[in-house]
Amino acid sequence: MRNYYFKFIPLVILYFCATTLTFAQNDAEDYYVKGEVFAETGKYEQAIMSYEVAIAKDDQNPKYLYKLGMVYLKSNKISEAEQTFLKTIEVDDNYIDAHLKLALLYKEKKDYDNCIKHLDEAYRVTTNEDKQLAYKTRIINILEMKKRFDEAGPHIEDAKKIAPNNNYILYMDAKYHNYITKNYELAKSSLQLAIAQMEEEKGKAHEHYYYELGVAHHSLEDYQNANIAFKEIRDDKLRSKLSAMTPEYLYQVASAYYQIYNLDEASSILHSIIKMNDTFEPAYDLLIELEENKLNRSEVIKLLEHKVSIQKDNTEKVKILADLIDFELKFGDFDNAFKHLEEFNQNGIPLPDVKFMQARAYHAINDNEKAMELLEELINYNGPKVKYRSSFLKGMILIKEKKYKEAKLAFNQPFPAEFSVAAKEQLKLIKQKEKDILVQNK
Structure with a gap:
């Protein structure tokens, strides 16, 4: 009998605990229902108290936590809402509505890293492909808006797996390859598919699609098809971007490089211009000047040296020496x-002009300290041409030394036409290099 009694006690305790837990849970649900009624009628303080009691009785129910967070949100208690949504996903990491609310809160706080993190979690949790695509699209758009498009690649790939023929995702894929990976063939393929689908559905694609297709063709040196794509563009803002891909624009860049003795870069751009438009005469003229100076170089130097040696007048002698130094610098x-x-x-x-040549020569042998001393003197000189040549070379040296903030100051000044286009291109280069550093440091 005694043994029977001791065997019976655990059963009683177990029953009592189970009953107590059930009563607690039922009691928690009662308070949750009260909270719902208060919330629906706008009595947020009473709702908060009711939800808090429900949570005290059953703190492992994510629904109670989430509803409390929602009332905090409606009461404009943003910090409390954020902490409660975080507790919700501690209890249940698959509670998708909490992730979405956190994404929204973090976006409003401009905390884009956490916004993206919770959108990615929502993408992970849901099995609805339309919602998955929507979450990934939001992430891609945020990254583009915040100038972090270099991080968009994996998200674009996820979106393509869900909807490989989605026009907008194909467009963003093309932009990613045009500007980040520089894989212009992939950019072209994505845009050709998207444009074909849009033309079949609507008769015409959006102008941005034709612009990016033109960029891909242009980068592949397929200038004929680039022009066909660009002809579809009527938007003034987009058309203004086309100027950077014209022979006239690129010639200005080549000319600036030529003036600071960056002759290989100048020659490369000039050859591209001729591929683009084989009737653009200024490109031929500058190339001819480059090539003419390469002929019989040693003979030219001998003749100039001889002319220097026979000069009695110092003024004439220094002019010939200047020509000789200029010639030697052009060919290293x-x-x-x-x-x-x-x-x-x-x-x-x-x-x-000769002092500038000396600065350029010092830069060529990597003695940038001496080069910069001379350039600083020349920048304060009254002659505009040597002043701007010196500012431009200074900026180039600062880029090489990775002093991007100072380089931006050097290029962010009112250059004359012959240097302004090339200065804009250098500012674009600095911006890209600064972005690359941010990516590397992450």
């Missing part, structure tokens, strides 16, 4: 350039 003969610079300086007739 820095040893002789320095020799003739020394000879020039002994004549005691300062010429700003």
